[in-house]
Amino acid sequence: MTPAEETEVRRRQRSRALVTALVLAALVILFYAIAIAKMA
Amino acid sequence: MSELTASANAAGTVTLPADWRDLLALTKPRVMTLVVFTGLCGLLAAPAHIHPVLAFTAILCIALGAGAAAALNQWYEADLDALMQRTANRPLPAGRMDRQSALHFGVGLGVFSVVLMGLALNLVAAAVLAVSILFYVLVYTVWLKRRTPQNIVIGGAAGAFPPLIGWAAATGRIELLPLLLFALIFLWTPPHFWALSLFVRNDYAKAGVPMLPVVAGLRVTRGQILLYTFPMVAAAVAPWQLGLTGAIYGLSAIILSIPFVALAAQISLSGETDPAFMRPERRLFAYSILYLFALFGMLVVDRMVLA
Numbered sequence: 268m269t270p271a272e273e274t275e276v277r278r279r280q281r282s283r284a285l286v287t288a289l290v291l292a293a294l295v296i297l298f299y300a301i302a303i304a305k306m307a
Numbered sequence: 308m309s310e311l312t313a314s315a316n317a318a319g320t321v322t323l324p325a326d327w328r329d330l331l332a333l334t335k336p337r338v339m340t341l342v343v344f345t346g347l348c349g350l351l352a353a354p355a356h357i358h359p360v361l362a363f364t365a366i367l368c369i370a371l372g373a374g375a376a377a378a379l380n381q382w383y384e385a386d387l388d389a390l391m392q393r394t395a396n397r398p399l400p401a402g403r404m405d406r407q408s409a410l411h412f413g414v415g416l417g418v419f420s421v422v423l424m425g426l427a428l429n430l431v432a433a434a435v436l437a438v439s440i441l442f443y444v445l446v447y448t449v450w451l452k453r454r455t456p457q458n459i460v461i462g463g464a465a466g467a468f469p470p471l472i473g474w475a476a477a478t479g480r481i482e483l484l485p486l487l488l489f490a491l492i493f494l495w496t497p498p499h500f501w502a503l504s505l506f507v508r509n510d511y512a513k514a515g516v517p518m519l520p521v522v523a524g525l526r527v528t529r530g531q532i533l534l535y536t537f538p539m540v541a542a543a544v545a546p547w548q549l550g551l552t553g554a555i556y557g558l559s560a561i562i563l564s565i566p567f568v569a570l571a572a573q574i575s576l577s578g579e580t581d582p583a584f585m586r587p588e589r590r591l592f593a594y595s596i597l598y599l600f601a602l603f604g605m606l607v608v609d610r611m612v613l614a
Contacts, residue, residue, distance in 0.1 A: 272323070279324045286327040297364065301427045304360040 325408050329398035333381055333409055334374030334416075341599060342373040342469050345492065348603035349473030349485055352610045357477045361427060365476035368424040369469055372436045375417030376443040376465070382409040383448050390514040393507060424476070432476040439468035456519040463496030464489075470603070484551045487542060488606075494539035495599060498532045498571060502592040505529070505574075506582040525580060532591070533575040540564040543602060556609035563601050566594060 268276070346369040350362055357365075381388065381399055389400035398404040417440050425433030447462030467489045474485035501519055504511060505528055508520040520528040543564055547557025570591040579585050 276323055279326050283324065283327050297360075297367075300360045301364055304358040305427075307358060 346469035349470030353477035371420035378413030467492035
């Protein structure tokens with residue numbers, strides 16, 4: 268793997284990790300809200 | 308970046324991990340807009356109160372299900388997409404993602420959307436959502452698309468499910484009004500897609516997709532567009548005629564259908580063969596999208612006024 272490719276792989280991994288973290292955080296909030304809504 | 312993509316293409320394999328933007332593109336977000344809107348209208352038109360959080364979850368599940376179906380469609384059709392100008396820049400044919408990732412993403416998203424719908428809403432909505440995903444992937448993409456010019460006639464059912472799912476999510480039942488909305492989208496799909504396929508037929512011919520203009524010619528396709536427009540208008544007006552909606556929807560359906568019929572009639576009389584000059588075809592394609600948005604919007608307005 269060339270240095271340019273390695274940099275690109277790292278950049279993609281970082282951005283995917285960030286998006287995954289945001290999606291998981293959103294799901295935590297959503298599941299909590301669903302639980303409250305079902306109990307209401 | 309383009310150099311990396313080019314080298315990946317040249318090698319025939321992709322070693323770079325997919326960018327999240329390409330995963331998003333795999334879900335065809337623009338197509339999803341209409342799916343989400345008709346699903347939302349089905350949910351809002353239903354005669355049942357639903358908690359806003361659960362309503363949001365139902366729409367999210369419809370969107371994720373549609374995204375999953377789109378991803379699996381692109382996974383299966385990567386070879387076809389590479390041959391058509393309109394689709395050659397999608398993540399798979401452009402070499403920005405490997406097929407395995409697209410398959411895993413599509414299956415994961417589909418299973419997640421159905422399970423979440425079943426747990427948060429009800430099993431009827433989850434079952435219809437599952438059927439819609441499977442229908443789009445197995446019946447339309449795998450079975451029909453490369454085999455018959457009737458591909459989008461039968462396959463059009465896949466795009467007709469969202470109002471049914473939205474209604475089922477709110478009520479837990481399938482009733483006459485959402486079935487009529489299903490029929491409306493089902494009958495709307497052929498004129499909508501055939502209008503498009505008239506001016507991109509060269510792309511379809513190049514890819515070997517047996518779309519109606521490629522197999523039967525321009526004249527037959529133009530006639531079929533007009534032919535399908537009449538039952539579509541009947542399906543649009545039927546909810547009002549059967550007393551399931553009020554006059555706001557009924558009159559809107561009639562008024563909105565007039566330009567649709569006029570454009571379809573204009574197309575049926577046209578003998579244009581150069582895609583660059585197919586203006587009525589382009590207009591019908593654009594208007595058909597506006598037509599469905601407006602019709603479903605007026606349905607919700609009508610139901611809210613009645614309520």
